[in-house]
Amino acid sequence: MCTKPHPIAEKANRMFFDSNLGDKGLFPGTVQVEKEVISQLGELLNNKNATGFLVTGGTEANMMALLAARNKAKVEKPEVILPYSAHFSFNKIFNMLKIKPIYIPLDKAFRVKVSEVERNINKNTVAIVGTAGTAELGAIDPIEQISEIAVKNKVWHHVDAAFGGLILPFLKETPLFDFRLQGVTSITVDPHKMGMAAIPTGGILFRDRTLIELIKTETPYLTGKTQFTIAGTRTGAAVASAWAVFRFLGRDGFERIVKNCIKNTVTLAKGLKKIGFEVLCEPQLNIVAFRSNNTGKLAEILWRKGWFISYIPKYDCIRVVLMPHTKQKHVAAFLNDLA
DSSP: OOOOOOHHHHHHHHHTTTOBTTSTTTOHHHHHHHHHHHHHHHHHTTOTTOEEEEESOHHHHHHHHHHHHHHHHOOSSOEEEEETTSOTHHHHHHHHHTOEEEEEOBOTTSOBOHHHHHHTOOTTEEEEEEEBSOTTTOOBOOHHHHHHHHHHHTOEEEEEOTTGGGTGGGSSSOOOOSTTSTTEEEEEOOTTTTTOOOSSOEEEEESSGGGGGGGOEEOTTSSSSEEOSSOSSOBHHHHHHHHHHHHHHHHHHHHHHHHHHHHHHHHHHHHHHHHTOEESSOOSSSEEEEEOTTHHHHHHHHHHTTOOOEEETTTTEEEEEOOTTOOHHHHHHHHHHHO
């Protein structure tokens, strides 16, 4: 899921390379830039009142969401319900926050089974996690149905859209996954992926400002009186890079780039089927996963040929991510080597 940052992101990154959002009184301009990026992300995800921060990545963003959910619930033995397909960052988070994970199986489309989600809610449930674009297969959980369950049971609903959050808003037909759903409390979205910002630029958005008070820390010797993020020192350079890309491309620019990525994805999926490979699920994002008779061995051969693909043992599949730098000629060459 890596791609070369947009050229304007590189320029903005250099201009702000010495700024630190951890000491906001010294860098008020950078603080303003972050607020503008969060405002743009909030508008994109259909909540002008959303508040949040640009952080080190999806791991910190997901951690902040679950820390807030845990602190809000105030139960002795906190549990979080999440799909079997959830990102591995949650394993780190559960270990650090002392939260018990309740993993839910997937349906035939590799989405979480909604009926099992509701069946596993109990007095210790502090949050439900859904994924809008799984890192391994690009599957989108039924967020709308999970949201209804969250509202019904008065449970925090976190959406991990680290990858899909800057793709889905630019597609013509997409399932609901954002703040238009009443039950969605927080969303992870990473500008350093499809946002083409400099690394590290993760993002976390909360439905309203009252929720970030749950993770506030006093900072007695700094120019700012409080911090909300896990990391104290935060680079303003990455934030500036995201701001610059958003300003430069606008919605039309992002739509063109996403459209091209999806076009390449469809070409690859059709080509794989034509050769005789099994494509695990119809791509909704720019991720294709496929199997062969000996997928692990095939992955080794592809790596030796210079193809940077992933082998996913739990699904016995090869994963290909078609980022903005990928061209049609690369897809054709890849299919040629497979054939």
